[in-house]
Amino acid sequence: MGTMHRSGLAPRRTNENAKVVITTILGIVVGTFIGITLPSLSLKINFPSALISSLDVALSDGHLLSTHKSPEDFGSRKFPEIYVPTNPHGAELLPPGIVVAKTDLYLRRLWGEPNEDLKKKPKYLVTFTVGFEQRNHINTVVKKFSEDFQILLFHYDGRTTEWDQFEWSKTAIHISTRKQTKWWYAKRFLHPDVVSAYEYIFIWDEDLGVEHFNADKYIELVKKNGLEISQPGLEANNGLTWEMTKRRGDREVHKNTKEKSGWCSDPHLPPCAAFVEIMAPVFSREAWRCVWHMIQNDLVHGWGLDFALRRCVEPAHEKIGVVDSQWIIHKVIPSLGSQGKSENGKAPWQGVRERCKKEWTMFQNRLADADKEYLGRMVVKE
Structure with a gap:
């Protein structure tokens, strides 16, 4: 009886092993495809127009860019594109926080703390x-x-x-x-x-x-x-x-x-x-x-x-x-x-x-x- 029991399970195990192998192969193929295409993937995120009309977030090396990154951190790689139509004319490509639209005639020192x-x-x-x-x-x-x-x-x-x-x-x-x-x-x-x-x-x-x-x-x-x-x-x-x-x-x-x-x-x-x-x-x-x-x-x-x-x-x-x-x-x-x-x-x-x-x-x-x-x-x- 024991022999008959083992011989009855053998075909099932063979089928399951085949499914695992096929699934693994498909996973490798899909993973390879994603790995090749992911660095060039670009997502368009729309923010309120009062802040930024649009910001292109590039995925670099398969990872989302950190919000603390700056252009210098990416070298020649693509950095998020900034366009702020509410900035003064000519400054649309700058983040609003760095824009100084007005100046003054106050005389300042060449030394010490600016403030x-x-x-x-x-x-x-x-x-x-x-x-x-x-x-x-x-x-x-x-x-x-x-x-x-x-x-x-x-x-x-x-x-x-x-x-x-x-x-x-x-x-x-x-x-x-x-x-x-x-x-x-x-x-x-x-x-x-x-x-x-x-x-x-x-x-x-x-x-x-x-x-x-x-x-x-x-x-x-x-x-x-x-x-x-x-x-x-x-x-x-x-x-x-x-x-x-x-x-x-x-x-x-x-x-x-x-x-x-x-x-x-x-x-x-x-x-x-x-x-x-x-x-x-x-x-x-x-x-x-x-x-x-x-x-x-x-x-x-x-x-x-x-x-x-x-x-x-x-x-x-x-x-x-x-x-x-x-x-x-x-x-x-x-x-x-x-x-x-x-x-x-x-x-x-x-x-x-x-x-x-x-x-x-x-x-x-x-x-x-x-x-x-x-x-x-x-x-x-x-």
């Missing part, structure tokens, strides 16, 4: 476009600004190191290019992303008397009255052109005026309101971001810009004004004219003056054409 560089961060930026001949006057003006103000000098005569006779000059920022205007400098060196650290930006001429001006009190009044674009009141003298910017002795701030008959088509429009001159404007960082984009690269004198500033704040007749209780005097020093060139028998200042007037017309035409083009597109869409 210990700044004992105090200036809140406001004051710029003057200067020549060395006006150094003593500028020295007087700068003293009206506290440590909360960063001083920046644009030098149109190329002389910079001589200014170090003044102690404050050693911590000021100096930018020098010969025979340029403040609007040329502003367009190239005061990009909104460069000066965004400052709440207010002063872009002033070099010939302003400040005997009756205090910068800290000025800022207080600007904030109190909600002014996004402003200037100090001007003492009435031969340097006064517009009624709007004339100082009024009976108030802290004014936002409108009455001009000569026929000068104002609307009481809320320049030059009766929503208007300051270009000699001593002060901009909030938000207003400056708009104004900077309106400055033309080739129109360096800025004439006509004052009438267009209202485009950058709403309602303009409420957010543009003149601070009367902190006022200045326009000394009318013709330093800019001396930077011109005598041509066709004309004095240097005459050529500069003609260029100013020509630029005013060109700016007006460009703005009108831009309005017409934009409004034309709106009509077509409707």
Whole structure:
């Protein structure tokens, strides 16, 4: 009976052994195929668009990439592709955590810990476009600004190191290019992303008397009255052109005026309101971001810009004004004219003056054409 029992199980064991062998062979074949194709396998994973629109996760050597890896860890092998459309233009291929979209003009040391560089961060930026001949006057003006103000000098005569006779000059920022205007400098060196650290930006001429001006009190009044674009009141003298910017002795701030008959088509429009001159404007960082984009690269004198500033704040007749209780005097020093060139028998200042007037017309035409083009597109869409 025992012999009969053994002989009955033999065929079953043979079949089972065959299945094991076949399964093993198939496993080897499939495993080999996977091993060959796995390194080139790419999985597409979609993350929320606010973070990363897509990230290609490559499988290297058959293992998922660690979240702690960096491109340097993989050498020439494929690293996850990054594309972040919400990053600033040009930085889409960078992880958001390393992107620094804005900068500042804070002066830093060449040694020590970076987080210990700044004992105090200036809140406001004051710029003057200067020549060395006006150094003593500028020295007087700068003293009206506290440590909360960063001083920046644009030098149109190329002389910079001589200014170090003044102690404050050693911590000021100096930018020098010969025979340029403040609007040329502003367009190239005061990009909104460069000066965004400052709440207010002063872009002033070099010939302003400040005997009756205090910068800290000025800022207080600007904030109190909600002014996004402003200037100090001007003492009435031969340097006064517009009624709007004339100082009024009976108030802290004014936002409108009455001009000569026929000068104002609307009481809320320049030059009766929503208007300051270009000699001593002060901009909030938000207003400056708009104004900077309106400055033309080739129109360096800025004439006509004052009438267009209202485009950058709403309602303009409420957010543009003149601070009367902190006022200045326009000394009318013709330093800019001396930077011109005598041509066709004309004095240097005459050529500069003609260029100013020509630029005013060109700016007006460009703005009108831009309005017409934009409004034309709106009509077509409707």
